[in-house]
Amino acid sequence: xxxxxxxxxxxxxxxxxxxxxxxxxxxxxxxxxxxxxxxxxxxxxxxxxxxxxxxxxxxxxxxxxxxxxxxxxxxxxxxxxxxxxxxxxxxxxxxxxxxxxxxxxxxxxxxxxxxxxxxxxxxxxxxxxxxxxxxxxxxxxxxxxxxxxxxxxx
Numbered sequence: 001x002x003x004x005x006x007x008x009x010x011x012x013x014x015x016x017x018x019x020x021x022x023x024x025x026x027x028x029x030x031x032x033x034x035x036x037x038x039x040x041x042x043x044x045x046x047x048x049x050x051x052x053x054x055x056x057x058x059x060x061x062x063x064x065x066x067x068x069x070x071x072x073x074x075x076x077x078x079x080x081x082x083x084x085x086x087x088x089x090x091x092x093x094x095x096x097x098x099x100x101x102x103x104x105x106x107x108x109x110x111x112x113x114x115x116x117x118x119x120x121x122x123x124x125x126x127x128x129x130x131x132x133x134x135x136x137x138x139x140x141x142x143x144x145x146x147x148x149x150x151x152x153x154x
Contacts, residue, residue: 058148064088065137065148076125076154080112082139082146090119095140098123103131112137128154 058065066081078098082091096112112121132153139146 054152056150056152058150060146060148063091063139063141063146065139065146067135067137067148067150067152069133069152069154071128071154072124074126074128076128076133078110078112078123078125078135079118080121080137081119082121082141084141091139091141092116092119093142094121094146096121097138099136099138100125101134103129103133130154 054070055066055068058067062084064081064083066083068079068081070077070079080096080098081088082094082096083089084091092114094114096114098110098112099107100110101107110123110125112123114120115122132151135150135152137148137150
């Protein structure tokens with residue numbers, strides 16, 4: 001089995017070299033098919049600036065979005081940290097909404113309001129159903145649209 005696998009790898013490598021050398025400049029190369037990068041990078045918050053154990057981070061261009069969902073009895077409190085720059089400076093004057101799909105498939109749009117003391121945007125979800133929630137955050141920062149996608153379980 002190992003010899004067959006090595007043989008297939010060798011044949012595959014030789015096949016790629018042959019097709020690259022025989023392709024004409026006008027024919028498209030399959031080499032560039034997977035080199036595009038996503039506009040926003042999502043990662044669970046493993047960096048040092050995290051705002052909680054449930055925090056999720058999306059880097060969208062020069063913007064840093066961090067969503068922190070916290071269950072509080074029969075509601076879920078959502079905190080969104082919208083920041084810019086290398087120093088992650090808070091952006092207090094954006095218009096922020098969250099399109100939320102609950103586990104039962106219902107969708108709602110929730111406005112997030114700015115909390116100057118905490119330097120973040122906040123909202124509460126009432127009547128929480130157990131399961132996975134899909135959240136699309138849209139922020140209008142001086143006419144520039146910033147989007148981030150998150151999910152969390154309750």
